Amino acid sequence: MHNGVSVTQFIIEEQRRLPGATGDFTSLLNDIVSACKVISNLVNKGALVGVLGTAGSENVQGETQKKLDVITNEVFIKSNEWAGHLAAMASEEEDDIYPIPAQFPRGKYLMSFDPLDGSSNIDVNISVGTIFSITRCPEGVNEPTKEDFLIPGNEQVCAGYALYGPSTMLVLTTGNGVNGFTLDRDIGEFILTHPNMQIPADTREFAINTSNQRYWEAPVQRYVEECLQGKEGPRGANFNMRWVASMVAEVHRILIRGGIFMYPKDNKDPGKAGKLRLMYEANPMSFIVEQAGGASSTGRTRILDIQPEDIHQRVPVILGSKNEVERVVSYHAE
Numbered sequence: 001m002h003n004g005v006s007v008t009q010f011i012i013e014e015q016r017r018l019p020g021a022t023g024d025f026t027s028l029l030n031d032i033v034s035a036c037k038v039i040s041n042l043v044n045k046g047a048l049v050g051v052l053g054t055a056g057s058e059n060v061q062g063e064t065q066k067k068l069d070v071i072t073n074e075v076f077i078k079s080n081e082w083a084g085h086l087a088a089m090a091s092e093e094e095d096d097i098y099p100i101p102a103q104f105p106r107g108k109y110l111m112s113f114d115p116l117d118g119s120s121n122i123d124v125n126i127s128v129g130t131i132f133s134i135t136r137c138p139e140g141v142n143e144p145t146k147e148d149f150l151i152p153g154n155e156q157v158c159a160g161y162a163l164y165g166p167s168t169m170l171v172l173t174t175g176n177g178v179n180g181f182t183l184d185r186d187i188g189e190f191i192l193t194h195p196n197m198q199i200p201a202d203t204r205e206f207a208i209n210t211s212n213q214r215y216w217e218a219p220v221q222r223y224v225e226e227c228l229q230g231k232e233g234p235r236g237a238n239f240n241m242r243w244v245a246s247m248v249a250e251v252h253r254i255l256i257r258g259g260i261f262m263y264p265k266d267n268k269d270p271g272k273a274g275k276l277r278l279m280y281e282a283n284p285m286s287f288i289v290e291q292a293g294g295a296s297s298t299g300r301t302r303i304l305d306i307q308p309e310d311i312h313q314r315v316p317v318i319l320g321s322k323n324e325v326e327r328v329v330s331y332h333a334e
């Protein structure tokens with residue numbers, strides 16, 4: 001017997017506090033947890049089980065799929081389709097929504113997910129993750145369509161990510177703070193190790209892919225330039241920089257020690273509003289970051305207030321320590 005609180009126990013106890021809760025949500029979360037454990041194992045074994053490398057296919061966004069993009073998508077769908085909690089899913093790796101097949105009962109939730117975030121890192125053995133966002137299926141809808149997914153992030157019921165790093169962690173919010181759990185492989189359970197995670201309001205660390213600098217807009221140019229000038233510049237302080245290229249890892253770092261993460265709007269490809277996807281990257285991460293006391297914006301709009309137009313829609317993302325995000329937003333307003 002372990003002494004800590006498992007994620008299942010934590011969710012059941014949280015649900016008991018909600019009037020009218022049926023246990024449905026707890027079971028859904030259990031299936032997500034199982035999927036993350038399977039993915040953690042696959043990522044961990046890597047080349048030993050032949051899962052590295054490219055799959056030889058492209059997803060709807062024109063990105064070359066890694067073998068693990070395809071496998072983890074399959075794992076997530078198979079783990080979550082059978083139990084009767086979901087009505088449909090939307091995945092980064094599926095062109096269209098995935099309605100729950102007819103042989104299974106349909107439930108009251110919708111789930112959007114990124115089965116493997118940071119997949120460019122998988123072959124080089126750097127942290128990757130899984131991101132998910134749960135919303136309610138609109139009342140009376142049994143055959144959900146794409147449009148039923150298009151509700152603003154501020155209506156999410158739950159958001160979370162699994163980080164497959166030196167340890168595997170699960171970080172969750174149901175709108176009542178953010179809690180982190182670490183996978184104990186000996187007993188196969190996620191144990192509460194990071195209760196009530198809080199992002200410090202101030203930071204001296206930023207994350208942005210500077211290879212895109214020539215495409216950035218003026219407010220982001222200004223912000224980064226001021227950070228780079230350090231003690232001698234207008235900020236009067238030295239800044240540090242990190243870029244993992246796995247959003248899950250960047251958000252996790254920010255939850256642990258603060259920081260600001262930016263994948264801003266740029267003019268590299270005028271057809272794209274940003275790189276990251278609203279439904280299964282920006283929204284769940286923004287919910288988590290705000291619940292931990294941070295802020296998240298496109299530079300012009302709070303991300304959670306955006307009315308989505310497509311399940312694969314892209315948005316600019318600026319998130320993390322509140323005071324720095326607010327500064328970048330104020331530069332956009334000027």
Ligand code: AHG
Nearest residue numbers: 114116117118119120209245246247
């Ligand atoms: P995915 O692997 O799911 O396509 O997402 C990768 C995303 C995100 O995790 C990361 O922050 C960003 O892409 C990295 O982009 P660059 O390769 O342009 O740095």
Ligand code: MN
Nearest residue numbers: 114116117118
């Ligand atoms: Mn991703």
Ligand code: MN
Nearest residue numbers: 092114116117
């Ligand atoms: Mn992905």
